[in-house]
Amino acid sequence: MTQKLDLTDIQGNIIKAYGRYNFQKARYLFLRIDDGDKGRKFVGAITTKVTSAVPWGKQDAEGTSTVPQATTNIAFTFDGLQALEIPTASQKGFPEDFIMGMSKRKDILGDDGPSDPANWDKIWKEKVHVWISINGQSIDAVKKRYEWIQEQIEASKGGVVLLTGHRGDKGEDNLPYQDASVLYDATGMPTPKEHFGYTDGIGDPVFEGQTNLAARVLGRGKLMRDGTWQPLATGEFLLGHVDEAMEYPKTAPSPWLLAHNGTYMVYRKLHENVGTFNRFLDEQSGIFNGSKEMLAAKFAGRWRDNGAPIVHAPDDASKTEWDKRYAAADESGKRKMLTDFTYNEDIHGTKCPYSAHLRRINPRGSLEFGVKDAYDTPGALVNRRRILRRGLPYGEVKDATRDDGNHGIIFMALNADIQRQFEFVQQQWINYANDFKEGNDKEVLLGNHDANDPGKVVFSAEPGSGKPPHFVSNIPRLVETRGGDYFFIPSITALKMIAGGIVDPT
Amino acid sequence: MSNIAGKAYAMNVITPIRWYMAWINKLIFKIALSNPSTLKGLITLSLIHYARWVIIPRDNFPRLDPSQPKEELNYSYMLFFSNFNGSWDQYVDSFTFAIPSGLDLFWKWNVRYPKSVPLTPFHDYIRHNQIDTAHYYNAYPMAASNDVKSAQKIKKALINFNAISADKAPEEFFDDYNKLLNDLQHHFGDMKPTPIVSLSADAVRKRYLQIPE
Numbered sequence: 001m002t003q004k005l006d007l008t009d010i011q012g013n014i015i016k017a018y019g020r021y022n023f024q025k026a027r028y029l030f031l032r033i034d035d036g037d038k039g040r041k042f043v044g045a046i047t048t049k050v051t052s053a054v055p056w057g058k059q060d061a062e063g064t065s066t067v068p069q070a071t072t073n074i075a076f077t078f079d080g081l082q083a084l085e086i087p088t089a090s091q092k093g094f095p096e097d098f099i100m101g102m103s104k105r106k107d108i109l110g111d112d113g114p115s116d117p118a119n120w121d122k123i124w125k126e127k128v129h130v131w132i133s134i135n136g137q138s139i140d141a142v143k144k145r146y147e148w149i150q151e152q153i154e155a156s157k158g159g160v161v162l163l164t165g166h167r168g169d170k171g172e173d174n175l176p177y178q179d180a181s182v183l184y185d186a187t188g189m190p191t192p193k194e195h196f197g198y199t200d201g202i203g204d205p206v207f208e209g210q211t212n213l214a215a216r217v218l219g220r221g222k223l224m225r226d227g228t229w230q231p232l233a234t235g236e237f238l239l240g241h242v243d244e245a246m247e248y249p250k251t252a253p254s255p256w257l258l259a260h261n262g263t264y265m266v267y268r269k270l271h272e273n274v275g276t277f278n279r280f281l282d283e284q285s286g287i288f289n290g291s292k293e294m295l296a297a298k299f300a301g302r303w304r305d306n307g308a309p310i311v312h313a314p315d316d317a318s319k320t321e322w323d324k325r326y327a328a329a330d331e332s333g334k335r336k337m338l339t340d341f342t343y344n345e346d347i348h349g350t351k352c353p354y355s356a357h358l359r360r361i362n363p364r365g366s367l368e369f370g371v372k373d374a375y376d377t378p379g380a381l382v383n384r385r386r387i388l389r390r391g392l393p394y395g396e397v398k399d400a401t402r403d404d405g406n407h408g409i410i411f412m413a414l415n416a417d418i419q420r421q422f423e424f425v426q427q428q429w430i431n432y433a434n435d436f437k438e439g440n441d442k443e444v445l446l447g448n449h450d451a452n453d454p455g456k457v458v459f460s461a462e463p464g465s466g467k468p469p470h471f472v473s474n475i476p477r478l479v480e481t482r483g484g485d486y487f488f489i490p491s492i493t494a495l496k497m498i499a500g501g502i503v504d505p506t
Numbered sequence: 507m508s509n510i511a512g513k514a515y516a517m518n519v520i521t522p523i524r525w526y527m528a529w530i531n532k533l534i535f536k537i538a539l540s541n542p543s544t545l546k547g548l549i550t551l552s553l554i555h556y557a558r559w560v561i562i563p564r565d566n567f568p569r570l571d572p573s574q575p576k577e578e579l580n581y582s583y584m585l586f587f588s589n590f591n592g593s594w595d596q597y598v599d600s601f602t603f604a605i606p607s608g609l610d611l612f613w614k615w616n617v618r619y620p621k622s623v624p625l626t627p628f629h630d631y632i633r634h635n636q637i638d639t640a641h642y643y644n645a646y647p648m649a650a651s652n653d654v655k656s657a658q659k660i661k662k663a664l665i666n667f668n669a670i671s672a673d674k675a676p677e678e679f680f681d682d683y684n685k686l687l688n689d690l691q692h693h694f695g696d697m698k699p700t701p702i703v704s705l706s707a708d709a710v711r712k713r714y715l716q717i718p719e
């Protein structure tokens with residue numbers, strides 16, 4: 001099945017990870033709509049500047065770059081769509097998870113203790129209706145677009161309110177926006193790092209309708225029985241398209257035009273306890289047979305410095321070898337080395353532990369546990385649980401021994417069915433592990449570890465070697481939720497329909 | 507009423523089958539039983555405590571008492587009875603994509619069976635023919651089937667270890683102990699309460715146990 005997407009109709013943030021196009025800065029705004037009529041006018045105004053998924057050529061005819069200085073995208077909570085007065089018959093078509101919103105799903109997501117909504121940034125006590133994102137090639141470009149949006153808010157004459165209550169770097173708790181940014185190295189160069197020091201943003205699912213599939217699909221599509229990779233069905237990530245179950249996603253509201261080319265977004269502000277992470281890593285590497293970097297790689301599934309998959313570089317010696325091959329490879333060879341792997345050669349988790357972030361979150365073919373042809377396809381348990389990731393780090397680590405700064409990841413996951421994809425992964429694979437035959441052992445980095453009853457994970461030794469496995473015990477909570485919600489990202493057609501007040505499911 | 511007790515979900519599905527076709531299903535069951543590889547997908551899924559398929563002939567429906575009149579039935583019925591971990595809604599995707607041909611094989615001759623892919627008609631077919639559980643008791647609510655299997659394995663290995671290694675010299679004992687850990691390394695998962703299966707099931711549980719909101 002080949003599929004051509006209408007890129008003029010799809011919002012750009014769905015198809016493009018802006019970070020890859022040198023958009024180093026982002027600002028996220030949340031708004032409340034107090035008046036349907038004025039709110040719709042405001043949405044109409046924003047829509048004129050919404051960035052579509054149309055590819056940016058390197059240069060246009062005059063030789064100037066067609067990559068804009070700033071992008072804008074917009075999405076709505078269920079309450080927001082109600083405030084914009086879409087018909088009840090359309091509202092009824094939205095799924096339960098989206099209608100409830102993130103904070104009411106806390107028991108599913110494991111947002112307890114320090115991650116409980118009671119401890120979130122103040123803004124999440126407000127009625128959040130609209131999310132607007134600005135990604136910029138510079139902070140000035142972001143600010144310029146922000147000012148333009150402020151003018152539109154002003155022009156709504158009270159119809160739309162910009163909400164405040166984000167925590168900031170200087171201890172503020174009432175900022176009107178959430179800023180995010182790539183991290184820079186000591187020389188001021190942008191890096192793909194996050195605050196724990198890992199290299200992020202390497203692998204995102206690849207699906208039908210994207211371009212340049214053959215080169216990108218390795219290790220990122222779905223694994224087939226013959227060992228090749230195929231793009232996932234479009235409907236896993238875009239409503240109105242056929243999904244892996246050979247049907248249109250059930251989560252689409254009517255009319256069709258409202259849903260088609262739209263999707264759902266999970267927005268989560270994830271605070272990283274950098275001090276605890278560093279202490280824990282130091283302490284644990286004292287009793288680990290390998291370097292500190294090797295242990296850090298076991299937690300994530302990739303080495304921190306360059307993202308080398310640990311399944312292909314399982315210890316310090318093989319990592320040195322891997323690095324040599326990597327240095328010698330060309331661009332496409334490098335990309336292949338980073339993404340093109342499975343866990344089939346490591347079915348016991350001796351190299352990449354079952355509990356590693358990467359393996360838990362995308363087990364590739366490994367849930368067949370090496371049983372030959374156990375399922376009809378090796379990705380049977382995985383292909384319906386994939387998510388697109390968009391997002392950037394936020395804040396700054398001023399003191400790497402402390403947790404209480406303002407630093408983490410603005411995590412955004414895009415999928416056609418929040419419950420089946422994002423929530424399932426978060427609940428069943430991060431905070432629980434029956435599918436991995438690891439009982440209630442939580443993932444090291446993201447698990448909602450309980451200070452009063454801390455968990456552990458087991459790193460397997462070579463089976464039959466007589467060597468004991470390695471136990472990582474007393475795992476502290478390394479990542480805490482600081483806020484978030486579920487949003488619907490409409491197509492540009494749907495935005496115009498919402499803005500015009502002409503959504504009609506009859 | 508709840509189909510959920512702890513980590514287990516009870517599923518009873520009863521589907522009509524033309525009486526003159528029932529023998530095919532019986533044959534399929536026989537083949538499946540004598541040829542375990544037909545069930546390896548199901549076993550690898552490792553969610554299932556128990557699964558059973560039974561044909562109830564149309565002239566042989568159970569009665570509470572011989573005085574209860576026999577029913578006049580047009581169809582024979584296939585009863586599917588299973589306990590598994592998670593819920594039907596959560597895991598229907600896993601079942602459907604792991605073992606679609608197995609599911610189709612078992613239900614193929616049942617009246618109006620839609621095939622397992624596309625998923626929604628299959629999901630609805632099962633839901634429609636499912637008999638919800640009025641009362642469900644689970645002696646070990648914290649144990650998923652993997653937990654039970656691991657516990658059995660660990661118990662046996664420990665008893666064996668004790669018999670063989672208890673009196674060995676420290677170095678040898680240590681080697682044996684490490685070997686024991688290696689043999690059991692995939693069975694050390696913690697056993698703690700289940701992640702909530704659904705918000706409604708959790709609300710029922712809390713009300714029943716009188717846990718304040």
Ligand code: HEM
Nearest residue numbers: 194198199200201202203270302358361362409425426479
């Ligand atoms: C502070 C929190 C987090 C940190 C530090 C983190 C870090 C990382 C790192 C270092 C990678 C490897 C780079 C790559 O493959 O692109 C990665 C991959 C990934 N992460 Fe996270 N992550 C976080 C939160 C999450 C959450 C909440 C989810 C989803 C529930 C998630 C889903 C993924 C996925 C799907 C991949 C790609 C896996 C693959 O396809 O092999 N991450 N993450």
